[in-house]
Amino acid sequence: MSPAGATHRFDRLDLLRGLAIVWMAAFHFAFDLNHYGLLQPRQNFYVDPFWTGQRTAIVSLFLFTAGLAQAVAWQAGQGWPRFWRRWVQVAGCALLVSLGSALMFPRSWISFGVLHGIAVMLVVCRLAAPLPARWLWAGGALALLLPHLVQHPFFDMRLTNWVGLVTRKPVTEDWVPVLPWLGVMLWGLAAGRWMLARRPAWLAGHVPARARPLATLGRWSLSFYMLHQPVLIGAILAWQAVLGSRAA
Numbered sequence: 001m002s003p004a005g006a007t008h009r010f011d012r013l014d015l016l017r018g019l020a021i022v023w024m025a026a027f028h029f030a031f032d033l034n035h036y037g038l039l040q041p042r043q044n045f046y047v048d049p050f051w052t053g054q055r056t057a058i059v060s061l062f063l064f065t066a067g068l069a070q071a072v073a074w075q076a077g078q079g080w081p082r083f084w085r086r087w088v089q090v091a092g093c094a095l096l097v098s099l100g101s102a103l104m105f106p107r108s109w110i111s112f113g114v115l116h117g118i119a120v121m122l123v124v125c126r127l128a129a130p131l132p133a134r135w136l137w138a139g140g141a142l143a144l145l146l147p148h149l150v151q152h153p154f155f156d157m158r159l160t161n162w163v164g165l166v167t168r169k170p171v172t173e174d175w176v177p178v179l180p181w182l183g184v185m186l187w188g189l190a191a192g193r194w195m196l197a198r199r200p201a202w203l204a205g206h207v208p209a210r211a212r213p214l215a216t217l218g219r220w221s222l223s224f225y226m227l228h229q230p231v232l233i234g235a236i237l238a239w240q241a242v243l244g245s246r247a248a
Contacts, residue, residue: 009204010072010203010204011204011205011206011207011212011215012202012203012204012205012207012215013065013068013069013072013203013204013218014207014215014216014218014219015207015211015214015215015218016061016065016068016218017065017069017218017219017221018214018215018216018217018218018221019061019214019218020058020061020062020065020218020221021217021218021221021224021225021228022214022217023054023057023058023061024058024062024225024228025224025228025232027051027054027055027058028228028229028232029232030043030051031045031051032229032232032233032236033236036236036237036240038236038240059114059176059181059184060184062114062118063117063118063121063176063181063184063185063188064184064185064187064188064191065188066118066121066122066125066185066188067125067184067185067186067187067188067189067190067191067192068188068189068191068192068195068203069192070122070125070126070129070185070188070189070192071129071188071189071190071191071192071193071195071196072192072196072203074126074129074130074193075193075196083122083126087119087122087123089222090115090118090119090122090222091115091119093115093222093225093226094113094115094116094118094119096226097110097113097115097116097174097226098110098111098113098116100229101113101173101174105173107171108171108172108173109172109173110172110173110174110175111158111161111162111172112161112162112172112175112176112177113172113173113174113175113176114174114176115225116162116176117162117176117177117178117181118176118185120162120178121178121181121182121185122185124178124182124185124186125185125186125189128186128189129189129193133190133193133194136186136187136189136190136193137186137187137190139183139186140182140183140184140185140186140187140190141183142183143178143179143180143181143182143183143186144180144183144184145180145183146164146165146179146180147164147165147166147177147179147180148180150165151165151166151167152165152167153167155167156168156170158170161175161177162177162178163177163178163179164177164178164179164180164181165179
């Protein structure tokens with residue numbers, strides 16, 4: 001591990017994170033347009049493979065980069081106080097997402113979405129970071145497989161569906177349970193440790209000038225995540241108001 005005070009910018013990791021949040025914003029913009037009847041023909045984001053596949057890919061990229069970031073933090077000797085400061089930010093934002101979604105979607109509000117999942121999985125990955133890499137790969141594989149092997153009605157309740165061993169998917173706008181998604185983050189952690197030991201340039205190498213704005217955006221991923229939906233929805237509502245005033 002590096003000295004606790006060492007700092008280094010992993011621009012390619014930031015770039016990957018920036019790509020994830022831009023892709024997410026584009027997906028949410030399409031969802032918002034569809035929700036307000038501005039996307040024609042109307043789409044079913046809940047069952048159409050084109051949209052469900054994108055959601056899976058976006059969440060996977062988010063969680064994999066979070067695992068990579070945990071590998072970087074562990075190698076840099078990040079202490080628990082700094083970890084908990086960041087964790088409180090993530091958990092607090094998750095609570096705000098729940099509150100906001102309850103106002104917009106009272107019947108399908110988000111009780112355990114991507115930020116809730118990240119908050120729980122970050123603690124697990126932090127504790128698992130010192131383990132041998134083979135245990136991380138194996139643990140990730142087990143987490144990915146377990147929901148396909150074990151399901152029970154006990155986990156269908158809102159208070160327990162965060163585990164992931166459900167017999168039916170809950171009615172909610174976002175659901176990222178610990179299982180199987182912990183597997184993706186554990187694999188990101190394992191891959192990050194391997195890269196830092198053998199291919200550090202894959203994470204910290206040069207980023208082309210045209211891609212640097214995306215890398216900069218990736219450094220502010222949580223702020224971007226919390227602000228992009230209010231901005232997008234506000235812009236759509238303003239556009240509808242303008243169209244309504246012209247029609248009148």
